[in-house]
Amino acid sequence: MESRQRAAVRVLLVNDQGAVLLFRGFDPAVPEVRYWFTPGGGIAPDEPAAEAAARELYEETGLALTPAQLGEPVHHDVASYSFQGVRYRQEQDFYLVRVSNWQVDTSGFDEVEIASTDGHRWWFMEELAVAQEAYYPEDLLDVLKRLGIEPC
Template identity: 60%
Template sequence: MQVERRARRAGRVLLVNASDRVLLFRGSDPTAPDVNYWFTPGGGLDDGETTAQAAARELYEETGLAVPVEKLGPAVHSEVALFSFDGVAYRQEQDFYLVRVPQWRVDTGGFDEVERRWVHAHDWWSVPELRETGEMIYPADLVAVLTGAGVGPC
C-alpha cells in the first residue's frame, strides 16, 4: 500500500497566559486512536493565506480568541515537521506566533468535524511541567521554543 504524501504550510500559536502557561490540545490519530499527544493551536493555510493569517484564523476557530493578524507580530519560531495523520504523511513548514493573554476560557465550538472527533482535551502547561512530562508533545522542542520566546524560567 502506497502512503499519500502531502506538503503544506501552517501557522501555529503559542497561547500563553499571565501565569506563563501555554495552551495545548490533546489529540490522537484515527490510525492509532490509543496514542495521545499534545500540540499547539493552529493548522494549515487556506488558499491565499499567510502563516500569520492562518494562525489567527485557527486560534479563533479552536479557542474562540480573536486576535487581529497585525497583533501577532513576527514568528518566534519556524520549523519543518514530519508527521502522519489518518494515513497521510505530511511535510509541514510551520511558523509559530506568540500570543499572551491575562487568561482565557477556551471555547472549542469552532472545531471542525475532524477536530471534534480527534481532539480530546486541552490544558495549560508550565515550562517545568513540560520538562518533566513523559507525554508526547509537539513540537518536541517546545520547551526550548518557549524559553527562546521569553516564556517561563530559563
C-alpha cells in the first residue's frame, strides 16, 4: 500500500452549550466502517496553518473567520489512517473556536467530502464519554477537558 505524509489542521468547534461539532464519515473503499471527526483538512503547499484552518472551517461549516480569529493551535497529534487505498501519516494542529450557536452549512464540501461524509451533529461531553461509535482524535474528551470545556 502506498504511504504518504500529510500536514493538516482540525477545528474544535464548540457551541455555548459545550457541545463539539463532529462529522460522520467513512473511507469509500470500506463504506461499512463509520467514524466521527472534527472539521478540517489538508494544508496546501506554502499555506499557513491558520489560513488552512479558516479555509477548511468555511468550506465545511459555512463559518467565516479570519486566521487571526482562530488564534494559536491548542493541540497537536499524529494520525495514521488509510483512505482509498493510501496509507497516511498526518501531522495535525487543532484550533479551538467557540460559537454561541451555528447552523452548519456543508454546501462548500468538495467531491471527496460529499462522497465520504454522511452526516454531522453536535456532541456533548457526556455523550462522547459513553459513545459506542469511533471518533477522532481518540483523546478528544481529554483534549476538551484540558481546554476547560465543561459538560452541560
